[in-house]
Every structure is written in C-alpha cells, then in structure tokens.
Amino acid sequence: MCLIGQILMDKTKLTPARILVSFVTAGVILGALGIYEPIYKYGKAGASVPLPGFGYALAKGAIKDVEKYGLIGAFTGGLKATAAGVSAAIFFGYIMALVSKPRTKK
C-alpha cells in the first residue's frame, strides 16, 4: 500500500496532501464497491492503518447507517465510523502542539 503511495509520490510529484486526499477517496470508492473488504480480511491492520482503510471505514459506516436509519444514515454514518480516529487526531494533535514547544509562561 505504501509502495503505491511512494510510486505515486515519486512519479507524479504530487504533494503528500494530495496523496492523502486521493488515498482516502480511493478507500471510500473501493469500500463502496466491496473490493476493500477482502483486502481488509486478509491484511488486517495492514489494511486498516493506511489511509484507504480510513476511507473504507467512512464508506462502510455510511452504508451501515443507511441500512439502519435510512436516508439520514448517509450523513451520519461516515463520521460516526471514523469518529474515534478523527477525534483522537484533533485531541492528541492539539495537546502535542501545546506541549511540544517551550511554553510562553515561565
């Protein structure tokens, strides 16, 4: 997976940000088409830790909630499934940014 990313990065000179975006979107599409499921079963964390896994979780969450709650599920599902990752990223990111440089007071 990271191999594909590196090839993309070297060959097309895309910025990491665009790689991130395209990988997440690719994960959503693969997840929606049901292609990512077997990869996930086979690769376990090897498939869930890279960003396509994030996209896969988004797609899976959306589909699951549509089944459960109908139309509104399309809007609630994706973020619900990735809430832990996103909240953790925001929270830890903020904390680390706070403590990583010498504090202004004292």
Added chain:
Amino acid sequence: MEKKAEKNISNDFSKMVNEKNPESTLLKDCILAFVIGGLICDVGQFFMNLFLSYGVSNDDIGYYVAAIMVFLGAFLTGIGVYDDIAKYAGAGTVVPITGFANSIVAPAMEFKNEGYVFGIGGKMFVIAGPVLVYGVSSSVIVGLIYYFLMR
C-alpha cells in the same frame, strides 16, 4: 519575451530535476516506503491483537487501533522523531493513519506563534481538512447512492 525565458528556465529546471532523480532512487524509496510502512502496520497489528486478547469486539477494534496509532503519530511528531523517519520513508510514513496525525500536528506546531485560535486551531487542518472534506463528502455520496439503489 519574458514568458519564453521563463519557460526556458522551467525546462532547464525540470531537466536538472530529472538528472538528479535517477530511476534507482525510485526503487530505493519504494523499498524504504514498503518496509517502514509495513512496520507501522505491524505496530497496528500488534495493538489489534493486544486489544482482541482483552476481549474487544471485532467491530470496535478499528476504533481502538485508529486512536492508538493516531496518538503514536502525534506523539512522535511532537518529539520530532516522526519527521526524521519521514525523511527516509517518504510515503511509508504519509500513507498510514500516523501520517494523518503528523499532518495535523506538524503545521499546528509550526504556526503556534500565530496564536492559539488561528495558529494552532486553524492551521491544524491545513492538510487534514481537505482529507476530511473529500473523505466525508465521498462517503455521503456513497451512502446516498446506496440508499437509492436499495429502495
């Protein structure tokens, strides 16, 4: 005239870039990215097995692993280790979710002196924002398509 000169310069530049970037770095970069990306996923797998042995259900396991990996990514970025690894690993550190955490913490640290609200709070999402925008938007589209297909 100026346009032409500019074009010449940019041509020369891309030639130079190509000369400095022989095929062999692609192979080397790929191997490094593969190994380090794989190691990061191994760490994820380790935590996955750990939590499974504590009896966390299969559906929830993804949340735990994601949270742990994000924390590790943020922590390593905070103490400056992650960027050192990233120099060698290239996409190996960008593609895993730890890279997502890195993309949040790094600009937040960088722009800290611009203040706590617009500096840290705003710049945190310089890279992560687009990821969330496109990721969430496409998941909503998937959900909508699924809804109308299933009716």
